[in-house]
Amino acid sequence: MTIKSDRWIQVMAREHGMIEPFVAEQVRGGIISYGLSSYGYDMRVADEFKVFTNVFNTLVDPKHFDPRSFVDVRGDYCDIPPNSFALARSVEYFRIPRNVLCIVLGKSTIARCGIIVNVTPLEPEWCGYVTIEISNTTPLPARIYANEGIAQVLFLESDEPPLVSYADKAGKYQNQTGVVPPRL
16 A cells, blocks of 8 residues: 555546546645645635533433533634534535545644534545534634634555445445434
């Protein structure tokens, strides 16, 4: 399994729609960078967020998730309360090839502020907007800026396709749009 370069990512995005919209260079300068990098793609966070709240005193249970656990926020930024959590989505829509697995890592600028970004691997033949988990580990409010970089996607290509892809097993997060909470 090898990591794929900017050349491969660019061809796959332009000729096969792997990333839409696709930005073919690193965009920086007064913002948290996004776009194509040497061995990855820095995706952006969209302007819609679901921020955890305790207003309704619900239990966070992945088997019986209560949507009242969130407050919806839409705007140029989202302030995540201290020691709290938010869900967001990528600006980009991804179509992962059958013989590729993607690992997503939070950007260093965000991590150095005590904000942890978690995304599970993007499996072979998964398609959709990426749901992004953002944890504010600090005792202070933390601001996330919409339409700026949030995480880097690394593309790992296998020497053979899997027997069963995410699409084959009709994965529950296939073709997701918007910010998608836990499903069972």
